Amino acid sequence: MKDTDFRLDGLEPADEQTAAVYDCTWMHDYQTISQHDAGDRSFIVAFNPVATWDVPNMPNIVSFDVVRDSRQATFSMHSFEHATFAFAQNWLVNRGCPPDALAPIADVPKPADELTVRVEDRIRNSGERLEVVERQVIDGDDTEGWSIAVDRQDKDLPVRLFLESLNPDQYTYTVREGAFADFAAAGEWLEERFTPLPEAPEYRLEAEALRTSAALSRTAALPLAPSPVTTSAATPVSPAQSPGRSL
Incomplete structure (x- = not known):
């Protein structure tokens, strides 16, 4: 630099x-x-x-x-x-x-995957929605850092943990966002990590929307089945109704 x-x-x-x-x-x-x-x-x-x-x-x-x-x-x-x-x-x-x-x-270092790009794009374009209240920097030989922020637009899961992990060998990094009901839950997860990072609802909704869009695209691309041809049965003509024959 x-x-x-x-x-x-x-x-x-x-x-x-x-x-x-x-x-x-x-x-x-x-x-x-x-x-x-x-x-x-x-x-x-x-x-x-x-x-x-x-x-x-x-x-x-x-x-x-x-x-x-x-x-x-x-x-x-x-x-x-x-x-x-x-x-x-x-x-x-x-x-x-x-x-x-x-x-x-x-x-x-470069983003390691598409999800990292999406999480960083959310942060970058979030306006003043996210307020960072605590952080751990990556410095020296550290390979992990994080920021805890309050999401002002989420009442159910307002505490967000943005976890950044550095892979020096690949010269890449990942960023993940977890959602918690309060600071105690976020702190407990950081200390214990007995479970995967709780996924933020924004990404679940986005994934569902992408799956729905893909399904609709596949449906639209299917060839249309030919319409059945309707043939009307010929009505038999009685001898009495035959043309040219008089009673």
């Missing part, structure tokens, strides 16, 4: 909030994972390789929204820390970045 260039030469912070964010940013050697530039505005997802050196489990992925004003020679900067790439994308999408513009530009 290359070092992140915020393109701030000759610019000064536009306000105190930006100055505080910048003071915390310039001290770190961020490495760019993904970046989308729209004129004087940059949406950046970066990796902080030293995030966990002093305090274990500190988020090591950061989203940056940088707006430059060349006329005023100033810039504004907002940032937020995350444990996973998809939630970093979500934060930037919520601030106006096109969802499809944040693909990784660095050499990072």
Whole structure:
């Protein structure tokens, strides 16, 4: 990964909030994972390789929204820390970045399967529906991380566990979403893992919809059976009704 260039030469912070964010940013050697530039505005997802050196489990992925004003020679900067790439994308999408513009530009592990792509797409496009409340980052030799979030639109299973597993040998990873009634149930599963991760209802409904769609497609593709030919039986003509014969 290359070092992140915020393109701030000759610019000064536009306000105190930006100055505080910048003071915390310039001290770190961020490495760019993904970046989308729209004129004087940059949406950046970066990796902080030293995030966990002093305090274990500190988020090591950061989203940056940088707006430059060349006329005023100033810039504004907002940032937020995350444990996973998809939630970093979500934060930037919520601030106006096109969802499809944040693909990784660095050499990072790839999704291992289609379900991982679907789960990350759900996170990325969830708006403010999911609120992360606890997380475990992947750092160093770790191969697993997770984020626990509250789904504001689900009253029955509002606690969602997003479990990320890294496969270093294949240079791939998987992400799965589990659904729980409360935080105690999610924490118990993380500790014990006596059962498979409880599948979120969104994926069951999606799978059922896909099966129904496939069945309808197969039915529509079947050749139509020929319509039976109806032949009317000839009505016998009595001698008395025979043409040309008179009574």
